[in-house]
Amino acid sequence: MDIREVAKRAGVSTATVSRTINNLKVRPGTARRVRQAIEELKYFPNTQARSLVSGRSRIVGLIVSDITNPFFPELVKGFEDAATQKGYEVLLSNTEYDSTRMANGVRRMLERKVDAVAIMTSEMDASLTQQLAHRKIPMVFLDVGTVDNHISNIKIDYSSGISQAVEHLLELGHRRLAFISGPSDLASARIRSSAFLDAMRERGVIGDPSWIEAGNHRIDGGFHAMSRIFERRPLPTAVLSSNDLTAIGALRAIRRHGLHVPDDISVVGFDDIALAEFTEPPLTTVRLPRQEIAGKAFDALLTSLGDTSRMGVEYTISPQLVVRESTAKARE
Amino acid sequence: MDIREVAKRAGVSTATVSRTINNLKVRPGTARRVRQAIEELKYFPNTQARSLVSGRSRIVGLIVSDITNPFFPELVKGFEDAATQKGYEVLLSNTEYDSTRMANGVRRMLERKVDAVAIMTSEMDASLTQQLAHRKIPMVFLDVGTVDNHISNIKIDYSSGISQAVEHLLELGHRRLAFISGPSDLASARIRSSAFLDAMRERGVIGDPSWIEAGNHRIDGGFHAMSRIFERRPLPTAVLSSNDLTAIGALRAIRRHGLHVPDDISVVGFDDIALAEFTEPPLTTVRLPRQEIAGKAFDALLTSLGDTSRMGVEYTISPQLVVRESTAKARE
DNA sequence: CTGTTAGCGCCTTCAT
């Protein structure tokens, strides 16, 4: 079942069938006959042969840190939806935060001749991206700065997100805000921390760096950070967290400490993972729209692929505060 | 950068290079020279060309319901790990529990010429699997019975898992056990329900079907089912849930009701999703080893792929009770 | 053991 059979049945040459499939110049009547033959034979082109000759695979790579981290599944799904809608397949690679695995992933991408790659991990290895850049494979990064030839970027306005959260808490009358940060080797986590300080300062509240306690973006880190916060006086009346898992850990520590959220302490997360809606109480958090991020990332790639001017593009994503039940008026 | 350049540099024919790559008979010395040339040129074979001629793509399909459902990420990861380790790529498809999307997924698999497919969705469309069967593409299912030509199955011993949970609760002195089921149109959920009844009966406890309340395998379903349970007297002293999300909903309803887990009511989940460890209190649950399921599924596929006798294989997976803090001795 | 040759299924000049 190949292009020749279709050609025979439609009484044309294989070239004409090929042109019909690819929407090139074919007389309407001829095209119709070809399409009918295709229909009748339930023919579809052999992707391998196609990419062998065209040099384009219609496969895009997606490199993420860890698909079991609740941040990523939605991102992956959004990306795949966008890709499959345009007739692309996705080659997924988990780095597990490990550079060897990252290198393997890149190798697989190269072997399978991906047309473009989205790199949505937190940190990057320059030598690996160079391998891709060298072959002029368009890339898009998640918030790592520089747009360049073939390189696009999805920028996230963390400041805006953190500002909204701080604003929300200040409006509720909170003045003593603590912040549980992410791992300090994670750029996006550092940005969130300083955005917190900035937001406080801008609003004339003393943004004391000592109100920042270190977490690790996991539940246990949030738990321990919150436990350490309890050893200090005065206690904060509200706690902002660098991500939702951290906030969940904090919620747990607060409950273990015999206090109640939000009556005693307000808690705000960041990311809005699916679970945030179902914590006890439901978590007020800053939503990072992952479907949108994924969609824009794919768009950026598509743009680079279709464009002769090889410059990447930059899209900015704005997080949005989602108020649920873990925040309330400050009591004091 | 192709096989010819390597051949030239090594002073052999392309056929010899090909043989070296594929570990066929080549004189050691020659092979060494070829490998060195490969090394120096950083050559790797073009996958497309390879599969065009061999007819095998070294891509396996993985069809799941919804990657944002916490049950699946670990499964996907396990499967990809197993696959990439053997040099296969994974083509992932989300059905969203929708048969149109499922059909699209199968079409994509066919177009990309997958060598085999793992179908890990809850329910199946026979006409679609026939398309695959027709092309003699090996398949493996998650617990849907029949092993056949090219068709393998990963069987899950739900009865054992449910039994362990029931046993655990009975040992703790519980006699009034309720069960929150999954959606009745889901085979695996029905099996769990009847396994509950069987387990009770076997142990001489009245397994009253009215102690089964309907959930939907989501948090809200667990919440509402538990709320309905609270309208009845006598109250159960322990609740077993068809999956963890259901149990989380139940935990929440119990807390809202002013009762305490495990002091007032014990709760047991099923699946052991990552989150189960971090609920409040940490959830006692029956672990379904998803990495293992994924690994066995891929093994089954590999077996079918390498075997001339076309019969599929069956592996059985045994769930394992994980005792955490949501279960305690019955008070009465 | 190794080289030569003929495709795998498709797209793409180059003619017509």
Add this chain to the structure above:
DNA sequence: ATGAAGGCGCTAACAG
């Protein structure tokens, strides 16, 4: 607008 022919990079006979 269409057809004929060559080749994408590789593997699988078939010779030697």
